[in-house]
Amino acid sequence: DRRITQFPFNVLLKGWATTTTNEDVEDSPERCLRLFGEMARLGQENNNLRPDEVTLSTVLQSFQRRGRIEEADDLLFEWVSRYEDDTEGSLPLMKNMFVFVMEGWAASDSSSVVDAPDRCLRLLTEMIRVATRNGELSPDPTSYTTVLATFRRHGRLEEADQLLFTWVREYEDSTDIPLD
Structure with missing residues (x-):
């Protein structure tokens, strides 16, 4: 079975969020956002690829770990707004x-x-x-x-x-x- 789910995306997200050795460590939040965006795009056609709670938490963690807390705060409030507008339940919050x-x-x-x-x-x-x-x-x-x-x-x-x-x-x- 070659179906792709959130799991491999979340593994890569976790890697970017927690990396401390890669030379691109400073742009890891942007890399996480890029993966999140790709999941959201693919998830429109395939529910198995929609961002889940792990996805969202990991993206926030990537900002938090880099001391970019204001951006994490803004992103969370953006997601809360989308969550409230979302009738399909496709943006989970925890x-x-x-x-x-x-x-x-x-x-x-x-x-x-x-x-x-x-x-x-x-x-x-x-x-x-x-x-x-x-x-x-x-x-x-x-x-x-x-x-x-x-x-x-x-x-x-x-x-x-x-x-x-x-x-x-x-x-x-x-x-x-x-x-x-």
Whole structure:
């Protein structure tokens, strides 16, 4: 059987996303985007070639690993928009995609990226909003912790403290289950 599926594309994507030895390492996000685009094109005719969750996560990872987090953030929001417009379900999202980008903001240099905590909070808010369509995208403890860690790392402890207790109150107001 000579059918091609997402698997070989995803293997190559993973290689480009994680390479550290190739001389073309700096353009690996562009190479990942090229493969993603080719999969999307081929996937219009063959569902076995449509980009899947692994594809999307790996493309984001390629940007994150190169410190190009703003581009990853923009790309994720573009995909969220396409996801919401997509009636065929051909562009899958997973919560780890949001967390990859949050972790990129969390690791960013606090002296040059002063709005990283706000970017993480924006991603968390977007997760909550998109989860109304797909509950599997609801933030988990890692999502909340990453946002708080970003505020902490950027010296914004008062805001982190306020956020935590806002989330606790929202949780208590939405359920009868105690936090213990």
